Amino acid sequence: MLEEYDIFKNFSKQKLGKLVPAMLTVKYKRNIPVFKQGDPIDGLYMIKSGDFELKQEIMTEVEKPKPKVVQNELQDHLVLRNFNNKKIYKTKTIRILMASEGQMIGLEELCEWLLKVGSKTEQPKTGKAEEKKDNLKYEEPVRKTTLMALNDNCEVFLIKKQELYSNVAYQFNQELLKSKLNYLKSFREKRIEGYEKHYENAKFDSIQ
Numbered sequence: 001m002l003e004e005y006d007i008f009k010n011f012s013k014q015k016l017g018k019l020v021p022a023m024l025t026v027k028y029k030r031n032i033p034v035f036k037q038g039d040p041i042d043g044l045y046m047i048k049s050g051d052f053e054l055k056q057e058i059m060t061e062v063e064k065p066k067p068k069v070v071q072n073e074l075q076d077h078l079v080l081r082n083f084n085n086k087k088i089y090k091t092k093t094i095r096i097l098m099a100s101e102g103q104m105i106g107l108e109e110l111c112e113w114l115l116k117v118g119s120k121t122e123q124p125k126t127g128k129a130e131e132k133k134d135n136l137k138y139e140e141p142v143r144k145t146t147l148m149a150l151n152d153n154c155e156v157f158l159i160k161k162q163e164l165y166s167n168v169a170y171q172f173n174q175e176l177l178k179s180k181l182n183y184l185k186s187f188r189e190k191r192i193e194g195y196e197k198h199y200e201n202a203k204f205d206s207i208q
Contacts, residue, residue, distance in 0.1 A: 005046075005104055007111075007180060008173065015168050022163040026156050028149035034156060035106060039143045042114050043160040045105045050154025054096045054105060056145045058192060094195045096145055096188055104130055105156075107182035110139045111177045113161065119168045144188070 002008045002016050025048065028034060034045060037057055099105050 001046075004102075007107070007176060009070050010173050010176075011168065011171060015171060018167045019159055019163065022159055022167070024158045024160070026158050026204050028154045028156070029152050030149055030154075032149050034147040034149065037143055037146045041106075041138060041143065041161060043158050044107075044110055044164065045147070045159040047101055047103050047105060048155040048157055049101055051150040052099045052105065052154065053148045053150055054099060054145050055093050055148065056096055056188065056192065057091050057093050057143055060090060060092050060196070087127075092195070094192055096191050106143065106145070108145075108181060108188065110142050110161075111142055111184070112179040114164070114169060114172050115174065115177050115181065116141075117165055 003011070003013075003116060010018060026034075028050070032051070035042065
């Protein structure tokens with residue numbers, strides 16, 4: 001199963017065999033989040049069954065109501081200056097993608113984490129538990145998105161990051177992880193950019 005995913009393609013059956021017993025099955029009901037934007041990274045998720053939505057909240061600038069004009073040149077100047085300098089934002093939720101059985105989700109942040117771990121980690125040796133523990137002391141990336149279950153009886157496989165770190169973190173191909181990270185980051189940013197362009201066009205059309 002794991003060998004079907006490209007980030008594991010260089011792994012031996014022996015190494016993958018160490019991860020299979022560590023795979024947990026977690027069930028979710030409709031509208032229950034698997035993880036939320038801003039959460040610490042807890043591991044690697046693969047969808048076993050059900051439908052999920054990956055989404056991200058962003059801040060967008062909104063059109064401000066025009067200030068009242070008073071019959072005083074100095075006051076008018078101050079009102080307009082404050083109006084031009086003050087920006088108003090609101091939160092928008094953007095769907096990044098819909099996901100279903102067989103998809104690996106939340107991989108962007110995991111690749112980022114694995115690259116940081118990999119840059120500090122060599123193949124673990126006997127008696128080096130404290131050294132491995134010290135390598136985890138850095139600012140970890142957090143989830144940039146929220147994964148939400150869309151129906152009842154959704155299930156995912158979870159391999160906790162401690163299992164990845166202890167067993168195989170040093171074996172991940174760094175160039176492959178960088179390539180995957182760049183692709184996923186670009187995909188997410190294009191989805192946001194596409195939404196913002198649509199939003200701007202809609203706002204422009206509404207004032208014609």
